[in-house]
Amino acid sequence: MFPLIDTAYFQILAFTVLGVGIIWLILITFRYLKTESNKQQLSLIDQINALLPQTQCGHCGHPGCLPYARAISHGAAINQCPPGGKHTIQALSILLNQANEPLNPCHGEHTEPLVAVIREGECIGCTKCIQACPIDAILGGTKLMHTVIESECNGCDLCLEPCPVDCIDLIPRPGKQLRQWPLPSHIDVDQHNIGANP
């Protein structure tokens, strides 16, 4: 009797299994590279721009989100976008493999979503805010009353400054903020406040 390993059947079986395994591995790597290659790869600037909140507000010191994305790709700091706040900085730090510093306050604070409202009574129809609005969210003709389309406005306060009569102000976006469950406040187990006090 001789150990099973020396029998011819086992060796043929073992080598076929090994061969099939290696061929399968090679096929997988090429398929992976193939799928990876025809996946539409955005340029680095587009990837950064996709992460920015697109409010075009200019708080980051650049005229819009695309210029800021271009500046980031050339090494600008990634924590200058107040509307984006924590999430944008975290996403950028993951994409660019940089440290995840907090938002630097000199560019403004991260606030709840805002929306601009025109006090129609005082509007003199000078169409200055219409030209200033980056996303055409203000309706109105010359010498006619203007109003802000609430669903389109992104609260970027570019229209506040050019208005000669200061009749536009920013209010928190209305609409029902549904209460949600927060993450259990203690990740460390020692505080015992289980559940969320309403």
Place this chain on the structure above:
Amino acid sequence: MTDFLSILIAAAVVNNVVLVQFLGVSAFYAGSNGLKNAIEIALLSATVLIVASLTNLLLTKTILAPLNLMFLQLICFVAVSGSLTVLIFQWLRQKFPDSLHRLHLHIILVGGNSAVIGISILNTRNGLSFTENIANSIGAAVGFALVMIGFAALRQRLDTADVPQSFRGPAIHLISAGIVAMCFLGLAGLV
């Protein structure tokens, strides 16, 4: 045939390039921060490792040894592996144009991988026949890729762990690599 396999397994598992011989640890650590690009870098450095060590082997056997220029060995190896890395990257860039643009970062990792030169030098020193050296370098490449991908998955899991502040980041990663190296050391003498 079986001794080819046993050398390959010995090079891959028993005296693993990264965890037992501690070659290419920098590429191993830098490349394994995300599973996706760990797999990419592992594949690339495996191909570079195999191709470079084989060409170096040919180089020594045909040119350096007969003309006893062995002292030039290190310089030639560095030159060969550097140029090979660039060549392979160019070839890959043509074949998969838009997928690998991100890999200009990886070129340093793969090119500067000390395992490439380490394996080539060991190949000349250990007096194995030509085919056995091929098995040795293929095994080393497979071992490097396997351990790197495994370590990348391990690192992903360590990032969700509540590690004490002073151990966060590279400290805990290197401790884990140490424990795995201790375990691979236990496999000594397997073949």
Place this chain on the structure above:
Amino acid sequence: MRFLSLFNHDSSRIQLRKSSGGIKPLSNKASSLRSRIMSTPIPKILVLPLLQHKGTPAKPIAKSGDRVLKGQKIAEAADASSAPVHAPTSGRITGIGLHALPDEFGTLAACITLASDGNDQAIKTTFTADFQNMSESDLLERIRDAGIVGMGGAGFPTYLKLQSSNEHPVDFLIINAVECEPYITADEALIREHACDVVTGANILKRVTGAKQCIVAIEDSKIDAIAELKLAALNSAIQIAIIPEKYTAGSEKQLIHSVTGREVPAGKYPASIGVSLHNTGTAFAIYKAICEAEPCISRITTVTGSTLKTPKNFHVLIGTPIAFLFDLCGVDQTKLSRIVVGGSLMGTCLPDINAPIIKTTNCLIAGSAEEFTEPQPEQACIRCSFCADVCPVNLLPQQLYASSRCQDYQQADNFGLFDCIECGACAYVCPSHIPLVQYYRASKSEIEKQRTNRHNADKWQARFQFHQYRYKREKKQKLLQSSSIEHQPETEHNKQADFSREKARLEISEAVARVKARRSKLITTSSVATEREDKP
């Protein structure tokens, strides 16, 4: 079980499949099934929220002060995904104001409060009762008009479900009487006492959806209900599937898989695979709406819990305050430590006791401290995967927990967070007492918020790009215009242009002066007002 084998002829054709996961908690349903369903006396004040289900709230049509009769429509459906609200009893509407809803945050929503006058005078309807010769569209219209919503707790408007099942041919109509959650016995009591009405309701649904097969699924532990159901379903083409007793055997996806073997694809509704699933309460409400011409103004609710002297099932009017029901059952306030709406595993704590009963409240539990023990402190997850074994949707709760704990929402989405039906089985078996469902709910709302941000960002980017394109186009047109003007002599038009620019500047300065004058007057009056406020 021997007694049942006699009748076991028609359920043999349904081949039940084994469903994965699930737990067997203590059912403690016996206490609330001792007595029959009792209809409650009419409470003084009824609070009817305009939004009692998933969808958009209804628009009130009755004004405060009107006298309304029982069954009269007081709020019209705003759009397709809304349901009308009817007056449960005759009385006078005292007002439409904010009132707490029976959910865990006590959210305030617009509600119609109705003061009942006690004589319960019903509205006359010219509606014939036999549904045999009514056309499907009439039946559908009648269901929509009666404001019937899913009674199983999900609260999806039934009209919307039936309408979406018209586009796809419906092979199976399933009436869900499984009710696998502990404490809830509403459906079981309903089938015990109104089995034939539920069967006629199922037949109506069968006609509306045109389903080839109608199956009533019930748990094997409800023996009397099964016997009652078999008697009622003897001559009709309804089959009865007897499901082994297990928690989450009654969840929609689980039941569809075990009865029909089909799986609802992720993110889609059962209608897309030819299955229409309705709760027994919905079938009963449809029966009442069609045969007794009574809109959805009442439902069966279990009121149970160890602190109640006589827990039982109530045939309760929609809008009855919960405190009223507890007093009916004789609640012992000292031992009451936690009020739960819905079952003990998917139900929510109630912060405010006088919130009203709405169309989807199927159970109220007045629990004592021993019954709902204080949760022990949360410890670290030891990846023992008890939770993965019991997950009915075959997820990996320990990986979901790890990624949502370190707020890596992309990873959580990858592991299938949005397939989680929040049944709580994983948190029930977790040896480290981790509130897993709270982690998943928090991560879901966080991902939801990020998705809306992403959607807005894309929308604003598109508008910004169009703004730039429009700006360039206008500049090009101005250039064309000014170049075509050049070779014309200095025409009247140009002088006219300078003069109008001058006039515009003048007008602007006048308007600015006018506004400043009014603004200064405004400030003086408002400063007077603020002084008055500071004084008290």
Place this chain on the structure above:
Amino acid sequence: MNKVIYCSPQLNGQQSIGKIMLWVMTACIPGVAASTWFFGWGTVLNILVTMIFAVALEALILWLRNKSLRIHLADNSALLTAVIIGIAIPPGSPWWLLFSGICFAIVVAKHAYGGIGQNPFNPAMCGYVLLLLTFPLNMTTWHLPVDTLFDELQFSTLSWTSFMFSLQLCFPALTSDDVQLTEYLDGFAMATPLIEYELAKSSAVLVALKNNTSLFASTSNTGWEIVNFGFLLGGLFLLTKKIISWQIPLSIIMTITVLSLLFYAPGSTAVYGETYLHLFGSATMIGAFFIATDPVSAATTPMGRIIYGIIIGVAIYSIRVWGSYPDSIAIAVLLGNFFAPLIDHFCRPRIYGHSTRSGL
């Protein structure tokens, strides 16, 4: 009305980590009883000493990380690590060996990763491998099973004197200097729970071993089968109580049997050893049921567990047969733990309603 709002499952199944660890420890009792019956009080003493060290170290670190001791010590995971290390280390080994093993296990292999639940490697096995690499001599000195050794010393196994004998072995300071106990040890390095027949590799001993290892004979070193049966019993008990999952032990045992059937030729002098010897001659049962199924470091997905078991089974067999180190369970389990996250990443179950498994 309600002061605190609790999230949705209001009931809890009253299962707790502390209970689970206690059940695992009680499942170890048959194995430990068998080894005390054969090898005297060494193992029990080991376990007691390591338990004391383990709890002290755990309390110290929890205090340093200012976590509340009441919650964390109640999950007695440190006790379980102590029990496993106590069983693995040879009975009668000195106290400082136990201390360094348990110190590395608790401090570095568990709390450096953030306490219970977050260590990717099995702490007991990390400690054991460290000891094996640093103190090879101490880890392989086992004394003969009881009857041959203690006949010369004329006291029975479970008597108080044999307990004192093991105590003096553990704490050398206690021995009066005239009696040199260690010479009883050196000469009898025999098969150990974790050393298979490594030292008895030469075929002569193997043949000798072969003919007198009747199933329940209690002569010479056949004690290990009974110890292994004890742990098998404990393991089956854990399976019935659903504390450990069936995939890992089954796949380990199946891989070892398949490999040993594959390589073993009865009667030939090759040193592969038959399946029975592999399964019961060494510590496979402890490894399969108690060490590899440690939930924290093992793979969690059902399919992943089977692959994890296969990797450990292959590693155990290859180290035993071709490897130079006597021990195989600890190194194989660590190898499995290294690949566990990778396996988990690729072996996700198919979620209800999804057509394929989400991979990368």
